[in-house]
Amino acid sequence: MTGLYIHVPFCVSKCPYCDFYSLAAQDDFTMDAYTDELCRRLSLLPASLTADTLYFGGGTPSLLGGKRLTRILEAAHRFLTADAEVTLEANPAETLRDTFEAFKAAGGNRLSMGMQAATDAGLSALGRRHTPASLRQAVADAHRAGLHNLSLDMMLATPHQTEADVDAAVAVCRDSDATHVSAYLLKIEEGTPFYEQRDRLSLPDEDDTAARYLYACEALEQAGYRQYEISNFAKDGFESRHNLKYWNGEEYIGLGPAAHSFFGGQRTYFERSLTRFLQGAEPLPEDPDATVRDASWEEYAMLRLRLTDGIDRRLFEARFGFPLPTAVDRAAAQLPPTLVHCDEQRIALTRDGFLLSNTLIARLLWSDEDF
Numbered sequence: 001m002t003g004l005y006i007h008v009p010f011c012v013s014k015c016p017y018c019d020f021y022s023l024a025a026q027d028d029f030t031m032d033a034y035t036d037e038l039c040r041r042l043s044l045l046p047a048s049l050t051a052d053t054l055y056f057g058g059g060t061p062s063l064l065g066g067k068r069l070t071r072i073l074e075a076a077h078r079f080l081t082a083d084a085e086v087t088l089e090a091n092p093a094e095t096l097r098d099t100f101e102a103f104k105a106a107g108g109n110r111l112s113m114g115m116q117a118a119t120d121a122g123l124s125a126l127g128r129r130h131t132p133a134s135l136r137q138a139v140a141d142a143h144r145a146g147l148h149n150l151s152l153d154m155m156l157a158t159p160h161q162t163e164a165d166v167d168a169a170v171a172v173c174r175d176s177d178a179t180h181v182s183a184y185l186l187k188i189e190e191g192t193p194f195y196e197q198r199d200r201l202s203l204p205d206e207d208d209t210a211a212r213y214l215y216a217c218e219a220l221e222q223a224g225y226r227q228y229e230i231s232n233f234a235k236d237g238f239e240s241r242h243n244l245k246y247w248n249g250e251e252y253i254g255l256g257p258a259a260h261s262f263f264g265g266q267r268t269y270f271e272r273s274l275t276r277f278l279q280g281a282e283p284l285p286e287d288p289d290a291t292v293r294d295a296s297w298e299e300y301a302m303l304r305l306r307l308t309d310g311i312d313r314r315l316f317e318a319r320f321g322f323p324l325p326t327a328v329d330r331a332a333a334q335l336p337p338t339l340v341h342c343d344e345q346r347i348a349l350t351r352d353g354f355l356l357s358n359t360l361i362a363r364l365l366w367s368d369e370d371f
Contacts, residue, residue: 002263003053003245004076006038007256008061009274012093016127016193017186021258021272022059030274035068037278039075041255049253051079053242055087062090066102073106080107085241087112087151092138093130100145110149111142112182117155118168125159127193132172139176149238151180156216157209158186159202166216174223179238183216184231185209210355217351230306230354247307249300260286298365301328305361310341310348331364340364 010031011022026034054076056069064072069088080086087110088103090096100111115135117123123130130138142150154169173181186203188194194201204212217227225233229247232240245252254261257277260269268283270276297320304311317323324347332342339353339360353360 001050001052001081001250002079003055003242003250003252004051004079005055005057005242005252005254005256005259006061006072007254007259007270008034008056008058008064009257010034010063011058011060012063012091013129016197017189019189019192020059023274025060025063031064031068033278034274035064035071037280038072038255042072042075042079045079045253047078049079050081051076051084051253052081053085053087053245054080055089055242057089059089060091060094061088062094062096062099066099066106069099069103069108070106073103073108077107085110085149087240087242089114090138091130092135093128094138096138097141097145100141100147104145104147109147110151111147112151112153112180113138113142115152115154115169115172117158117161117165118172119165122158122161122165122169126155135172136176143177148177148179150176150178151182151240152176152178153182153184154216156183156185157204157212161204161212163212163215166212166219170216170219170223173220173225180232180234180240181220181225182232183213183220185213213355214351227351228308230357247303249303297325301365302361305347305349305364306357308348310346312346313344328364331367335360335363 007021009022010025012025014022014024054073061069073086084107086108088108089112090099092113092115113135114128116126116128118132118135120131123132139150142148152173154173156166170181188198188201188203217233220233221227224235226236227233228239229243232243234240251263252261253263254270257270257274258272261267261283267286269286270283271281273281297316300319301311301316301324311324313324328347329342332340332347339350339356341348341350347364349357349360
């Protein structure tokens, strides 16, 4: 089945580390026009389409409010299975009770909220607008609305962060009855305010960053969240079904400026322009000269190596019609078992290996050189 992704590019203000496509919150006229255009484009999708996930990402999708979200969900309803996972990203700085209630009534059943840090100092260092108190209120409003499948984001290796700060964030996840946690290492992206300030930020070195990641992984597992991907942890049965589509090389359709799709054998994307999207611009091919009926085996393997399950040999051969190339096993044999697990069933990165994922994946898939 297919996943649907809807990008909502509106934010009250842009966080200094964020490089996602987003704009300052627009007037009602613009957000109404954007909702109209999303509904129009949904109406043009193939009638035979069946989707079992829908994800509102951003930006801050909750800024659309309950009425607009309801309109979009009504337009998407004909594609969604009865058990579809329908996720809304939300910023806990906003007053969200009415939005959550409308989202739930329209068929929404999962929330992803940007906690990022659990202390005033940690939030201030990241330029976040919400407070620990407003997060608690948003969580309470979510549960009151009947939205109990709740994911919280937390950031690691941020300015001045300590193990006690990590413990505080994990405790909030546990006490909020969150079912899922995304724990991301802060990445300084070119073109962001943090990039311009990078020499003045009090950031941990590589060793401290690794230690903070490993500490957070252990703390989250002790709190009942099993790691299933480099940066994602969940209680049993609450893994993000939508994001698993990306990591499993399955099809998805993205709508909105900067949204990407892999559907019908083609990879396409929309320009990073709200104006162009509202004008009806069509998505562009990622590679005008390529048409693929499936993800290449290298791409599939690369994405699967982000998961703790890694590459399952049986599933790989069933998908591609040939076994995992022996060059991958040769490369794995040259790597320390503390970083790469390899047996007759699968090849997977270890938790320590996740810290070197880009290097290790390149060695496994595209190089026979010694480590």
